[in-house]
Structure formats: C-alpha cells, structure tokens
Amino acid sequence: MWKKALGIGLVTVMAASTAACGNSNSNDKESAPATSTASATTSASPSAPSGEKKVIAYWTDDRHDQEYIKQVIDEFNANNTDNIEVELTVLSENYNQSVDIAFSSNQAPDLLRLKSANTGTFVKKGYLAPLDEYMTDELKAKFSSVILNDVNVFGGKLYSLPNSGLTLRLVYNKDLFQQAGIANPPKSLQEMVDDAKKITEMGKKDGVYGFALNFKNPKSAFERSVREILSLSGYQGLGFDFKTGQFDFGPYSQVIEYFKQMQDDGSIIPGAETLDIDPMRAQFAAGKIGMYLSFSTEPGVYKDQFPTTINWGGALAPTLDGQIKGTSEIVSAGTWLGISDKSKNKDAAWKFMEYMHQDSILTAYHEKGFGISVVPSIAAKAKQPDIAGMEGFLVGENDSLWPAAPSVTPEGANYGDAFFKYVLSGGNLQDITADLNARYNDALSKAVAKGDVTVTPDPAFDPGKL
C-alpha cells in the first residue's frame, strides 16, 4: 500500500513538474497569453528554434491592422539576418488587464502595443524599458518634432516612438439623412438632436433610429463622442481644465443635456444601453442607425469587418453652439510600440521596432488607412488612403494633438457611468457635476501628493492655438 501510494505521488509530482516546465518558458510557441482572449498568432518559420534563435513575443490589441502586421512580421522573420523570430499575439478585450497579469506572472511579452492612454500607467508600473540608448541621430531627426512629454517621454526618458493617430468624427448614413430631408451633417448639438429626431420619425417603422453609441460601456462611448465634441468646442475632452489644472465637468454636462434630449425623444436605438461597439457597427452597416461618433478606424471596419453597401461618410463632430472654438483632438497618437523592461532580448526587440519604424512600413500603414500618420516626413510624402469613407477622417486644419490630461481613479462611479445614469433616468445634473468635480479633484490631489501625477496650471492655455 505504501509503495503504491508513493508511486501515485511520484507520478503526480512528475506530471505537475512536466506541466510547469511546459509553461515556464515565455518564449515557448505553445505558451498562451495570461488570459484566454488571444485571437490570433502568427509566425513565419515553423521550424523549431535553434539555441541561437531569439524569439520575440509581441502583443497588441489592434485588430483592424492585423493582416498587414502579420505580413510585415512574416517578411521580417524570413529576411532578418540576426536569427530573430517575432510572434504576434492579437488580444481583444481587456488588453491592459492581460498585460498586468502577464507581468505579474513573469510571462510578459517582449514588445507591447502602446496607446497614449496606457503608456503612462505602464511606465509607472515599471513595464517599459527606456529607448534613449538606441536612438540614433537619424531617428532623433525623424521623430523629434512629435515626441511629447507625458506621451512618449516620462521622467526625461523616452519609451515610445510615434507612428499614427486617430481622428474622431461624426459617422453618418448619407442615405438616411437625404431621405429625412437633411442636407448636411449637424454642426451644432441642437442640430444633431433635431436630425436624430427627424430620422427616427421617418424610419422607426422599419427599425431605423437617428442615433446610437456603444453604451454598454458608457465611458468608452463618451470618450469617442463627447471627447471630440468638447475639444472642437474649445474644452478638454475628458473633463480636465488645463487653465486651472483641475477637473471641471461643467462643459461636459452641457453636452450630456443634448444626449439626454435624444434619449427622451426616443431617437437613440432601443437597447443601446447594452450595445458593444461591434454590434452597433453591424447595425449601422445594415442601415439601421442615422449617426454616431467614432474613430478613424471606421473606414477599415466597413471595408473588412462589416462590409456595407450603404452610402456613409465622416464629418467633423458637432460643437456646443455650432462654432469651432478649439481643435479636434487627434487621439491615440504619439505611441506605437514599447519594449518590455523584463525582456531578456531587448536588443532583438529594438531591431524589430526599428524595422517597424522604417519609412516604407509607416508609409504603407498610412496609405492602407490603418492610422493617420503624425510623423511629418511620412505625412508629407504618403498618398491618401484609398478606402471608402476615409476622406472624411483625414487630418485637416481643425485637427491637432492636445496635451495629455492626467488620468486618475476616483472613489465611486466614473463620469461615464454617472452621466449615463442621468441620460437614462434623470436627476439633478448640477449636483451630479459638482459631485464628479469633487471626487475627481480629490483623486487628483491624492495622485499629485503621491507623485503619480504632475499638474501645472496654464492660465494662458488656448485651445484655438493648438
């Protein structure tokens, strides 16, 4: 009995250690990311890696460009002379969470897709390696004019290089506008409310509604809509006031009043409160939605993900009073790739990163419409993307980069949930706004005191001069 038990115990231990060994190598091709959200991986050379081969794991949450990125990685893997192999993992939702889990379990990738919204947090968490030692004079000359503090540079160290940014626009169904007798997309929020009502009255019997957003996650919905309306109206789009260095959701609440009006009018598609972005796009592609606001990824989405025959376009977002007093913020700009501080192959990762930032790839990225280049030398020579609808999203005189607003986590509901609650069920908007101001500024004070955030009020800040 004792021997039998010992035998079973040994088998169990061996099985466990075999499994553990199988997962211990972060460069193992079989190893999965920390969560099960991975949707695609690619590798050009299927042969087993030799002892010399350096395998670089690259994680991204970009889905719209994955075919192109796979293609350039395959070319790199086939042609590089340093015996480097890059493995791409495309994650879908909860990218930041997956990265957190990967770093905490020592399974971090070597390269990460960075967005301007998460770079600062990743730097604070110690995930990223500085790039300063790799920067050549040529690279400095190419990127220096678009390298920004608190976007690429933190604490005097460079962590990423720019590629492209996203513009935000009103996306509208031209056919529905025409059928409802509306000549042009709305320039003011009141026009947007009126147009949404007209389209709904005209098409409700066929399941057509004037307006929609992905309100399953209200913060995400507002950050692709209110953000742009506010920046074009002359206010920072996430509720921050650069002049005072404090949060002030007053202007935000003015926009929210118009959203509530559309809700009360019945102009928002039923069920919008549980809509994710892709189901909403599917409804737009089916001609059921008059308009919404979103990023310049939409033309690519309607070319590949939800091919549509409807006649649609992008236009500048409406403003509070129809007057443009600021500039349309180019978002997710300034960052693209970053190297993990935990990577054992930083030099190899940099070689791939350098390859990705060469002119031909950055130019093709812009021309294929995956993002709008913010690198001056690329923007000057690249052809405009030939994708239906992209003409409405191109960078123009009303677009610019904005300084980064501080990111804080307040106690209680975030502004997206708080304002959406008002849109659906009403309440006292002044009290809601005052409560948000108090909670966000309290969180800001604490973050400043801890040294997580630095804020310098700029009384001379002029959004019209950005």
Place this chain on the structure above:
Amino acid sequence: MTRWGKWRENSLFLLPSVALTLALGIYPLAWVLRYMFYEYAGYGQETFIGLDNFERLWRDDDFWASVRNTFVFAGGKLLLTIPVSLLLAVILNGKLRGKHVLRAVFFMPTVISTAVIAVVFYIIFNSYNGMINQLLLTNGAIAEPIAWLGPKFAMLTVIIVAAWGAIGNYMLLFLAGLQSIPHDLYESASIDGAGPARRFWSITVPMLGPVMQIIIMLAIIASLKGYESIMVMTEGGPIGKTEVMYLYLYKLLFPIAGSGTPVDQQFGYGSAVGFATALIVGVITAAYYYMSRKMNKVY
C-alpha cells in the same frame, strides 16, 4: 500496518490537497487580509491607511446597491431553479419513455461555458434585433421592441439565463436523492390509497430532506457568488441595475476600460470589499444551515 505507517500514508494522500489549499487559498487570503488596510494600485507605493477602506465601504452606495441586487438575483434564481429542477427530477425519475435522453438534454447547459450561454442569450434577448423581439413584432404582439436588457427588465433576464444554466445540475443532484428513496415506501403508500400528490408531499419531500438541505445551500452560495453571465450580457448595467457584489468586486480589481482611458486597479479597497462580500455569503450560508437543520432529520 503500524500506526506510524498509517500516519505516513494518510499524510502522503493529504499532501497535494493541503499544499494546493495553502498555495491557492490561504496564501492569497493572507494577502487580502493585509491589503484591506492599505491603498495599493498594483504598482508604486503601498500606503497603510488603517480602517479607511472600511469607512469608504460603509458610505459606498454603489456597493450596497450591488448587495441589494445580489439578493434580488440570488432570490429570483433560487425561486426558479429549485422548484423547476425538483419537478424535472421527479418527472424524469418516473416511467417515461426517452427519460435518459431527456436527462442528458436538461443537463447539457451545465457543461456549456457560462460565457457562451450568455452570448447566445444576449443574441436572443437584445432589443434591436433579438429573436424574442423579432418573434413578438412579427406576430403583432408588440408594436415596439422591448428592452429586455434595459433598466426595467435586465435583472429578470439575467435571472432567467442564470437559472437556465443551473437547473440541469440541481436536477441531477435531486435525481440522485430520489433514487436513494426505497421503492417499498411508495408501494406501501399506494396500497394504503395514497395518490401521487400525497406520495410526493409525504414521502418524496421528507425523504429528500438531507439532500435538499445541501442542494439549497449549494444553490444559495452559487447564486450569491454568480456574476459571469451578467458580466458578458450587461457588464452590470444598465446604470448598475444588474451590478451584483462579485461583479462590483471584479471591476475594482480588474477595471473594464473598454477602449477608454485606463482606470487604476484598487487592490486595497477591493480587498476590503472582498472581505465584506465573503462575510455576507458566509453569514447567510451559516444562517441557512442553522435554520434548515430540521431538514436533516429523516423519519
């Protein structure tokens, strides 16, 4: 075998369970008990803040709303799950053609991933093109789509989905309990003139007492802790109407940022909320177990 040999053998068999419990249960629990007195975002400085997290918990209306929602969700799910699974078990324990196939059919939802079930039901219930609304609209039963996942009906919908996924499991447990009841009792009662209803209430229900006590306890714990299908279908929305306490806790530890700006993880406050939720579930379970102790007595 000597006493020492017996002890060694027992220890060896216990070792894997004890090691796993220590590593995956006790060790993380110790960290939770520590972090609930700290402010910590997963990076940077850990700041000791005493009982501040519990003071915040006390005045956190959103948390207490999630506790209320949890009770509604758990109560609704239990009211649907227990009677229906018992009824199915009784029917499928009788003389019925194809009962083995039907048992497999009713058990099937239990082996399907909760996330998959939730996605399928989202497609069925969504307002804009869901199957139920399409059916009702086509038949003229309704003039406008009903927002099944809107503020008014979302809780009812997630209860139905959660119950649908759980019924097969409890049905199987009830079936096991029913099959342990001696058949002689039913035959004697029939000879004495007892009908099906009398046999059910006077034999089946009392004899199932001990099994039912455990099944209901498991169902209570599962209902209080359940949040997966809700996360997929509504993410706790709209406007917090389906935010149950474990989903609220999950979002503090793993914020759902979508494509928006990131939100810091709140390990300190999350630990305090985790402790409070575990306490609530523990107290309710213990109270139920105490109050239901008579069910354990089979005559």
